[in-house]
Amino acid sequence: MEIEFTDTEFMICNAARLLEDNKTIFVGWGVPQVVAILAEKLYTPNIVQVFEFGAIGPQSRTPFLRGTMGGPSNTYRSLQWCSMNLAFSYAQVGYIDYGMLGAAQIDRYGNINSTMIGDDYSRPKVRFPGSGGGNEVASYCWKTIIVMAHEKRRFVERCDFITSPGHRMDGKTREEVGLPAETGPFRVITSKGMFGFDEETKELKLIGVLKGLTVDDVLDDMGIKPLVADEVVELSPPTPQELKTLREEIDPYGLIISKGAKFKVEL
Amino acid sequence: MEIEFTDTEFMICNAARLLEDNKTIFVGWGVPQVVAILAEKLYTPNIVQVFEFGAIGPQSRTPFLRGTMGGPSNTYRSLQWCSMNLAFSYAQVGYIDYGMLGAAQIDRYGNINSTMIGDDYSRPKVRFPGSGGGNEVASYCWKTIIVMAHEKRRFVERCDFITSPGHRMDGKTREEVGLPAETGPFRVITSKGMFGFDEETKELKLIGVLKGLTVDDVLDDMGIKPLVADEVVELSPPTPQELKTLREEIDPYGLIISKGAKFKVEL
Amino acid sequence: MEDYIEILQRGEADIHFVHPDEFRKFVRDKKNRGLEDKLMDVKEAVKKYVKNGDYLAYDFSSLTRGPQSLIREIIRQRKKNLWVLAKFTLLETVLLAGAGCVDKIDVGFLGFGPYIARKVQEGAVKVYDYSNGSVTYRLVAGAMGIPFMPARDLLGTDTMKHSGGIVVRDPFSKIPVALFPALNPDVSVIHVQEADIYGNARVYGPTVATLETAMASKRVIISAERIVETIEFREHPNWTTVPYYCVDAVVHAPFGAYPGGTQGYYEMDSDHYLKLTSIKTEEEMQKYLEEYIYSVDSHEEFLEKRVGVKRLRELIQNSQILEGYR
């Protein structure tokens, strides 16, 4: 049997499998929302979503509606509606276990760029929306998961602009710059594989590749050479149940999941 | 006709006459509450009470009940119930016009002691409850009114302990120590008279005495010699309407108003 | 023991900073603690309270409970040289930049799409980067009357370098900590579900920074889906989001968040939203502004001639989750 799915579907499913039940997760707009809802439906029924605009523990309605960030659908039956200051305070004081972020660029230490491409801040080659709440997620949450399309140009030695912190910034550790101890990027999930960070050096380390791809397939598509784990695991493609849940329940209009290249794998 | 009243009744009426309508007033427990309610009933129907525990603009029920600080009676039909942090923030950012405080001791510059008597902080001769929210009221409100029994020992050159700030503290101005500009004690209302503060030197200045008393009657009962205004006005004793409102509507059990010496004045 | 705190880093941004005592005096002299009828037409509110060169803040998003009718009126009145706080924003900055109202943007989230990106790339608007959290802390400090808020975000990043924050060594724990200067906008525009004529305002759903923004701003315009009697606030004082004395003008604006939604009233108009997000060129932008803002005289005319009763009814129909919003 052959199974067909998009890059985004693979990333979403892979991320959803990473989460733990009975934990809090700081959720941004789009992919992270869909990840959290998929996880809630299939793997971690008691995961608690936290939104920066001030919603704690909603039982988000499906289908996912693009327009409802902060609206009735994705904040449905929350345990608390509150302020942004309070939502971030929960995270800053340590109550939020996971955070999930996208990135335009990532570097060897998991620093993220979502601000600009170029070397002149006042005249960027490409300007992105900036941090949003991303910096707080990356700074405060215990474990940050980064989800991004696997493209060569996105992996760089040093981000053009560090929007949100990784494990080392220009040689300094998180603790040295004052960030909360024992936090930082936990996994990077791309459309081709999954990375962790070396315990000691804190460098990006390939730990899994999508079934059907080789380690070299993944490495060839990167602007930097990451560490490679002694044992690189095979990452399962989306299961039929995951795809059914995504396509029929969560995102039937394909607002999120239809993005990215199509991929086929023999099951 | 002769009118009889207590020290406390006189102070309350005199304070109530000082307030302006359409202003906010930070109200502490006891006398200030009764002042605000009397003012609301007779003089300033739109005065807005603010309580430190988090109530803004209540239409306090009468009779005054000792036990209801924060309860249904004195927070009745508030415009907002909120946190202490928010109540103090309103004051710190400048929204609160008046504050009203009691004091165990006061000095020449309007500094207040509500902490202790003695010269050894660790072994006070007499210990009082301390600041409560008094320091914030005296620090943040635009005009602070101090209400206190007129006793010789309460007027001192330097408070044994400065709990809440006056106009000068050990030679330093409010601005020099960092307090908000253009704030500070506005009036001191005692059971015998009323004081302001000299525009220039910021020293305590007698500006009014209760009808039936002389300036010397008031000055003799003070441990310091205050300035005396060129024209010291005569302060009316409580009017029959004020007393009726106090005794029949606001405090029929005499929980607050019955305190202090009795006084008689020929009308 | 040291008698100083080490400053480890200084952000480079120009900051809009109002001395706490200056802001206090403004509050004392210009904000009315009396219960004054502040209900007025949107035209009058924007004319009176939004000035060229102002620092402008607004609350919540383009999708939900955003002050869209007030933003459109600001554009219609062709306000100039604004410095805008873009927190949790998608399209407000895009429109304001398209209309030439904006010079500078403090960025939590810049806004969406290639149009605003190009404005920055070309240098047509100057940006200062923060994050949604750090700009919110700036508002919290402004609302509390303190000169700054400490926080542990932006540390180690280029965002910090380009922000208005500084990093110091905390005297208590000795860790580096960021200090973000208070922000007191000249004017803020906020949309809520319910307000009374005095400015008491109630938000249902996530409150974002509604109260902090209102408390911190010199002038505040509230637009509301419904104007209710004051007794509605007094009966449930726990639900009051903003007290009247922070507010300067109250505008009755049904569908005030359109094309976004307002919880309990109507859903967003996805078609109109897509029309907006697909704007790429200057020509498309000017065409949109002309059609939907300049060529209509008011929010009411906009609703009537550019949206229509049928569409509005559909958006109301789409809003079927009322739980928690009443």
Add this chain to the structure above:
Amino acid sequence: MEDYIEILQRGEADIHFVHPDEFRKFVRDKKNRGLEDKLMDVKEAVKKYVKNGDYLAYDFSSLTRGPQSLIREIIRQRKKNLWVLAKFTLLETVLLAGAGCVDKIDVGFLGFGPYIARKVQEGAVKVYDYSNGSVTYRLVAGAMGIPFMPARDLLGTDTMKHSGGIVVRDPFSKIPVALFPALNPDVSVIHVQEADIYGNARVYGPTVATLETAMASKRVIISAERIVETIEFREHPNWTTVPYYCVDAVVHAPFGAYPGGTQGYYEMDSDHYLKLTSIKTEEEMQKYLEEYIYSVDSHEEFLEKRVGVKRLRELIQNSQILEGYR
């Protein structure tokens, strides 16, 4: 430009200060983000979560919505060497000191009457003076995970000298400003109107520092007049005061604030209150403690044998203002 911030003054107090990272790790490892049934008997809750030598905080007053049954249980279990935060308190410190539970008190408001005054005069308890505002700011900082809060109170006073605050020159405005160190109590006890078995809690009426206290504390015991189903919170998420993940134990305690009142349930018992405030001597105190605390086994026995159904019914009858509390 200076590369330092001048420290102008340092308060002398010993402070209970937990490094923000230490508190974060405690939250990560000991607070459960799962929905766990935390309903337990008051005895068990106090036994498990209040330890000798703890820093103890509580919220609201002896008159209204105070955690009186929890305080009595702490006394009954003869906890020792507590360091207590006395904010907006009248009688809690008096009783705790009378029972020999307390060594140190951080004073917002020390408590009422000659008994506690004498304990301080004799040096039996050590006090550190603050104000209700500054101790609240300490809790706010503790709740936000930042090492301190800036504020403009205590400046120029002897209170500042004896507090744990410091005064620095603000780097933005150049005015002197106080910094108050974060406070993260070991344990806090809080009484509310409604909670679910997971610890979600709802307060009607002024909220004082309920949420900040709960967020900032390592361990939190909530007592509630009513235990309600979780759906009650989900239907009105704006009304949730404390989310479950801050809370360790939930105690069902009708009349938990007695002799104080709880809004919407019962008024305070003025006679019992006067009995308490009239305590002057050590003998009177020990007699009170024996009669009302030591000699009864539980809150239920206290209500039954020392208060009585008739009195409780009167207190319910006296509570006739329900508006805003439902």
